Amino acid sequence: MTKSVFSMCGMCTVRCPIRVESEDNKVTWIEGNQHLLGGALCAKGSAGPALVADKERPQQPLIRVGDRGAGRWKKVSWDTALDYVTDKLKKIKEEHGPESVVLSSRGGPWQNMYKTFIHAFGSPNYTNHDCTCGRNTHHASLSLNGVGRKGFIYDIKNAKHLILFGRNMFSSLRIAENLQTLDMLDNGGKLTYVDVRQTMTGLKADRFFQVRPGTDYALILAMIHEIIKRDVYDHDFVKQYVSGFEELSTFVEQYTPAWAAKECGIKEKAIHAFIDDIIPVMPKVIFHPGWNLSRYKDSFYASRGLHILNVLMGNIEQKGGLIIPKGPGDCGVKGIRSLDCAKPDIKRADGVGWKYKHFDKGPGLAHLFFEAMEKEEPYPVKAWITMRHDPFSGMPDPQRQKASFDHCDLLVAIDTHYGEFSWYADVILPESTYLERESTICVQKGLKPRLAVRKKAIEAEADTKPAWWIFKEFAKRLGIDEYFPYDTIEELWNWQLEPTGFSIEDFDEKGFISLTDDPIMYDPKNLEGKFATPSGKIEMISKKLTDAGLPSLKEYESPLKPEKGMFRLVYGRSAVHSHGHTTNNPLLNELMPKNSLWINTRVANKLGIANGDLVDVAAEDNSYTGTMNAHVVDYIHPEAVYMVHGFGKHIPLQSRSYHAGVSDQKLMVGKLDDWDQAGGAINLCESFVHVRRSVQNLKRRVEL
Amino acid sequence: MNKYMIYLNSKRCIGCHGCEVHCKSVKGLPVGPFLCEIDHKAVPSVKGFPKTEFTFRSCYHCDNPLCVPICPTDAMIKRADGIVYIDQEKCIGCMACATACPWAIPEMNPDTNKAVKCDYCMDRVDAGLKPACVTKCTTHALKFVTMQEV
Numbered sequence: 070m071t072k073s074v075f076s077m078c079g080m081c082t083v084r085c086p087i088r089v090e091s092e093d094n095k096v097t098w099i100e101g102n103q104h105l106l107g108g109a110l111c112a113k114g115s116a117g118p119a120l121v122a123d124k125e126r127p128q129q130p131l132i133r134v135g136d137r138g139a140g141r142w143k144k145v146s147w148d149t150a151l152d153y154v155t156d157k158l159k160k161i162k163e164e165h166g167p168e169s170v171v172l173s174s175r176g177g178p179w180q181n182m183y184k185t186f187i188h189a190f191g192s193p194n195y196t197n198h199d200c201t202c203g204r205n206t207h208h209a210s211l212s213l214n215g216v217g218r219k220g221f222i223y224d225i226k227n228a229k230h231l232i233l234f235g236r237n238m239f240s241s242l243r244i245a246e247n248l249q250t251l252d253m254l255d256n257g258g259k260l261t262y263v264d265v266r267q268t269m270t271g272l273k274a275d276r277f278f279q280v281r282p283g284t285d286y287a288l289i290l291a292m293i294h295e296i297i298k299r300d301v302y303d304h305d306f307v308k309q310y311v312s313g314f315e316e317l318s319t320f321v322e323q324y325t326p327a328w329a330a331k332e333c334g335i336k337e338k339a340i341h342a343f344i345d346d347i348i349p350v351m352p353k354v355i356f357h358p359g360w361n362l363s364r365y366k367d368s369f370y371a372s373r374g375l376h377i378l379n380v381l382m383g384n385i386e387q388k389g390g391l392i393i394p395k396g397p398g399d400c401g402v403k404g405i406r407s408l409d410c411a412k413p414d415i416k417r418a419d420g421v422g423w424k425y426k427h428f429d430k431g432p433g434l435a436h437l438f439f440e441a442m443e444k445e446e447p448y449p450v451k452a453w454i455t456m457r458h459d460p461f462s463g464m465p466d467p468q469r470q471k472a473s474f475d476h477c478d479l480l481v482a483i484d485t486h487y488g489e490f491s492w493y494a495d496v497i498l499p500e501s502t503y504l505e506r507e508s509t510i511c512v513q514k515g516l517k518p519r520l521a522v523r524k525k526a527i528e529a530e531a532d533t534k535p536a537w538w539i540f541k542e543f544a545k546r547l548g549i550d551e552y553f554p555y556d557t558i559e560e561l562w563n564w565q566l567e568p569t570g571f572s573i574e575d576f577d578e579k580g581f582i583s584l585t586d587d588p589i590m591y592d593p594k595n596l597e598g599k600f601a602t603p604s605g606k607i608e609m610i611s612k613k614l615t616d617a618g619l620p621s622l623k624e625y626e627s628p629l630k631p632e633k634g635m636f637r638l639v640y641g642r643s644a645v646h647s648h649g650h651t652t653n654n655p656l657l658n659e660l661m662p663k664n665s666l667w668i669n670t671r672v673a674n675k676l677g678i679a680n681g682d683l684v685d686v687a688a689e690d691n692s693y694t695g696t697m698n699a700h701v702v703d704y705i706h707p708e709a710v711y712m713v714h715g716f717g718k719h720i721p722l723q724s725r726s727y728h729a730g731v732s733d734q735k736l737m738v739g740k741l742d743d744w745d746q747a748g749g750a751i752n753l754c755e756s757f758v759h760v761r762r763s764v765q766n767l768k769r770r771v772e773l
Numbered sequence: 774m775n776k777y778m779i780y781l782n783s784k785r786c787i788g789c790h791g792c793e794v795h796c797k798s799v800k801g802l803p804v805g806p807f808l809c810e811i812d813h814k815a816v817p818s819v820k821g822f823p824k825t826e827f828t829f830r831s832c833y834h835c836d837n838p839l840c841v842p843i844c845p846t847d848a849m850i851k852r853a854d855g856i857v858y859i860d861q862e863k864c865i866g867c868m869a870c871a872t873a874c875p876w877a878i879p880e881m882n883p884d885t886n887k888a889v890k891c892d893y894c895m896d897r898v899d900a901g902l903k904p905a906c907v908t909k910c911t912t913h914a915l916k917f918v919t920m921q922e923v
Binding site for chain 1: 784788789791794797798803804823824825908909910911913
């Protein structure tokens, strides 16, 4: 009999709404939720059943028996594994205090479960992957608007012009956003794209600025300059909601389009033509403030600049602009209950909140724990639990990280698949795949807020468990299970929904519960109280930054030029992989088994590199080298080389991705400490690599 | 006269290869055969910047398919509505069809050692649905078109 359930995709962290059909516990069909996506799904989404069927993911809990990273494991029962982990945690707590345990996860709607656990255990040290993702954008928005990066959604569909700085959205694939963008283009809207190379997104753009790597901020400053100089910004909006506009005007006087054109390597008249284009369609102009903007040393300021441009457009709470997301309260409904435990009143080991007061205390900054581990300052870190987070894949320089993690007595990895970190860990706890597990109910804020839930489509094929069960079992063994008031997922869902008056069956019709029939907009003339800065205004000058000794309007500094024979390493993603999560998926591996090195044609010719040749790519200090095929293209800046992130994994049990391609983060030797003091994120595009034609290109071959 | 065709709106296509996996997934195909393909072709630059054209190819379901008469077991069948499909019970995997086809479209399924090719997901079409590649196209760029006599 065919079973059909609405659920949420889990192939990447966009979590698109899906509907799944199954027969005899086998998935037979997955499609995007017809009510929200009209069926649309990406290649990764359709490769879900291949993930379930893949025997090259952990099939039961594993405890390490050899040295760390040696890949010798003992298959154990869940009871044995959970007892092992919790006994060790108790011992560590006794000897070093509960704060010596860190838990890191992915960001997203389910963090509160993991946060509750680690707080209830007694540690303030919850962290997530965001220091290698959206932290700069988040802090930029906080410093300016008083709300984080999720404090706005982008009404792209109704916009007339969308500007993307390196946001390669047609490879990152948030399907709802992609559909909106294509609808906008179908309706005559325009797209401007800025990057160091041509991408799928750039192909769809009306205007493409190929800039010198690291000069985005210069172009942004010139755009601000020109909009103020031409006096076309929204005067009423600025007057009503903005403080420090005079300082901004004075600051950008020096940054003319002529200057930026020279700095970025683009045409001055193209900048003017761009400004000409947007003036008639203001305020329906969106400057996307960036997503994974943990790239250059001034990415935080670039993101602030993009936010400032939106402010000058006066597009906040305007159709076709930036919209403040609405929640249950705006719909006159009560919100759901969520697992929660107050953060213990102990200094965070990463220094966020006491040493670094200008950062959001929520998840802190994962990369700042390494120094704490090494120096045992402010206290030792003795255990690290990763929940679907792979520090070795996400952060630079895994070799340095390994040395730091060796200060820990316990490393636990919870994930559906083997990761580079889990391979080094002491215990692997396999989570069920997203098609085999449920998740807690979450609120999806927006113009039309809704409740969403992941339900399991099939029973688990291997001896794997959902996170809600794993954390409940941890909590029981550690005597903190009052924070996890459920035994079954149905009990947890009912407890969450109780204040709302909805029941879990209400998700059956469409896969979500809509909290309003009509989109909710605030009055754009009356947004007082929406900007949670100290003054309640959108602040061009942030006191928090000033107090931290940091400028709010930072003078532009030209990026370093690579030395001869070297290139700036730039990474990104493709439409068929979610970084390292999917490189071993049989169907996705078939589409893209390896990454390649994109290099400019002119430069490649000089180095004697032809398209498809093997090239050796070496870290700045030559301590790590990878060999990969060259992809020689005209449209990449000659200073940069580019590769897709997520390859070059060394996990023998993942036979398809084992040693396939090259890992960018392994090339970033010594770069764990290269981070943005103002934005908090790691500068992932501040590494330089050597590139040479590989001796592995065969010239002759003898068999003896 | 063929009743159906699949049309790609190249302006909406983002070359994400979703259709290929939607197809493989619904047909339960292993690594190897692809019943449809998206091709990226760089075109001469437009206003000094690079552009790419995307093309979609599955089976053309020819009006006079060469793969049908060549099949020694009558496994290759053209329906009244024009869909050309392979009766998997009758197919012996000789691949004569692929040799006869000007585009070598039928491929061997290594799991079954029989030929496979696009059949417009005819079970879905017969149930009033659209082929998998069209239903799930990431950007709604693919359309399943029913031809009408005018």
